[in-house]
Amino acid sequence: MNAPRLEVDLDKITQNARLLVEELGENGITVTGVTKSCMGSVEVTKAMLRAGVNGLGDARIENIEAMRQQRIAAPIMLIRSPMLSQVERVVRHADISFNTELAVVRRLSAAAQLAERTHGVVLMVELGDLREGILPGDLVNAAREVLRLPNLVLTGIGTNLACHSGVAPDAANMADLSALADELEETLEVKLELVSGGNSANLDWALGAGRKGRVNHLRLGEAILLGRESLHRQPVDGLYTDAIALVAEVIESKIKPSLPWGTLGETAFDEGVTSMDRGDMARAILAIGEQDLDPDGLQPPEGLSILGASSDHLILNSGTHRLQVGGEVRFDVNYSALMRAMTSPFVHKAMVRGVKNKPGAVHSLHNRR
Numbered sequence: 001m002n003a004p005r006l007e008v009d010l011d012k013i014t015q016n017a018r019l020l021v022e023e024l025g026e027n028g029i030t031v032t033g034v035t036k037s038c039m040g041s042v043e044v045t046k047a048m049l050r051a052g053v054n055g056l057g058d059a060r061i062e063n064i065e066a067m068r069q070q071r072i073a074a075p076i077m078l079i080r081s082p083m084l085s086q087v088e089r090v091v092r093h094a095d096i097s098f099n100t101e102l103a104v105v106r107r108l109s110a111a112a113q114l115a116e117r118t119h120g121v122v123l124m125v126e127l128g129d130l131r132e133g134i135l136p137g138d139l140v141n142a143a144r145e146v147l148r149l150p151n152l153v154l155t156g157i158g159t160n161l162a163c164h165s166g167v168a169p170d171a172a173n174m175a176d177l178s179a180l181a182d183e184l185e186e187t188l189e190v191k192l193e194l195v196s197g198g199n200s201a202n203l204d205w206a207l208g209a210g211r212k213g214r215v216n217h218l219r220l221g222e223a224i225l226l227g228r229e230s231l232h233r234q235p236v237d238g239l240y241t242d243a244i245a246l247v248a249e250v251i252e253s254k255i256k257p258s259l260p261w262g263t264l265g266e267t268a269f270d271e272g273v274t275s276m277d278r279g280d281m282a283r284a285i286l287a288i289g290e291q292d293l294d295p296d297g298l299q300p301p302e303g304l305s306i307l308g309a310s311s312d313h314l315i316l317n318s319g320t321h322r323l324q325v326g327g328e329v330r331f332d333v334n335y336s337a338l339m340r341a342m343t344s345p346f347v348h349k350a351m352v353r354g355v356k357n358k359p360g361a362v363h364s365l366h367n368r369r
Helices: 010-025 042-050 061-069 084-093 102-115 136-148 171-188 200-206 222-226 335-343
Strands: 005-009 030-034 055-058 076-078 096-099 119-125 152-159 194-198 217-220 244-256 281-286 305-309 314-319 328-333 348-352
Touching: 005 010, 005 335, 010 030, 010 042, 010 217, 010 222, 030 042, 042 055, 042 061, 055 061, 061 076, 061 084, 084 102, 096 102, 102 119, 102 136, 102 152, 119 136, 136 152, 136 171, 152 171, 171 194, 171 200, 194 200, 200 217, 200 222, 217 222, 222 335, 244 335, 328 335
Parallel strands: 005 348, 030 055, 030 217, 055 076, 076 096, 096 119, 119 152, 152 194, 194 217
Antiparallel strands: 005 244, 244 281, 244 328, 281 314, 305 314
16 A cells, blocks of 8 residues: 555544434534534545534545535534635635634625625634633624624534633533523523533533533534544443554665764754663664644554654664564544645545544443443
């Protein structure tokens, strides 16, 4: 097979999504499958839809357009605030967009009128993570503006946590979101369809004990694709954590000293290197590098360790294993490595099907409670 490549097990993705949909559904929470890390891959999209997600979410209009071109008719939401320069494309291809700026909302209304379409708006609220969101005190006025604009529907409100500042979703801030939904409905005499609590970082709260209030929606990408929550990057019980792997080919394998020689400066990526004298070691170079992925997001097999990376090379300490030139090494990936590898035209994407269940991948998530 071609290398380097991402191997994507579509059946494992479907099983992860299905289990999350079922368990969260018991708490009245629906799931939007987030496709941004897979660039709107039609195969991954269909794997999520087979599991019963209620729609798809992506941060790039280009990915949404690609899905529409592949005849994906499911509801799709743009989960990043639209660019003013793209509002016409947004109303044409996305059913809903997440918004924080009234200037953008007004342009969405005008574009929707011209396209003779109705576009849904979710207003994002700032609850402490300081990435995006309308301040809570400004929410009612923002919602009032959406309601008066033609061709727009106020679909709901939402928030995003644990992305910029690492603020954890918990009972307190989710209760705040619920209270804002109640206030909005009472003040403006509307009914909100969605109260979107966040992303894969919400799973400990969402699958734990306690009332969920008005929160009835999550946007899940990492949990579906990699089987992990994104607050502490811990595996979620019952989910596959190996649905996606990175495979790279060995292009050099030699015994070399552990210490460099000569006058040292910065590396290709402006970093200093501290080396220890461990004598001669078996070192291997793989044909992949910083241009393709985040090397810090790779987990090598037991017995191998990553020494560093340049633009096009990943250097390994292969320990007692002398790797063969032309051989392949398989890595687990985190979300950062996955996103960058997916966007690289030099990393092939291999979709596979039919892998059987493994022990521990089919039991309930209830033991997290």
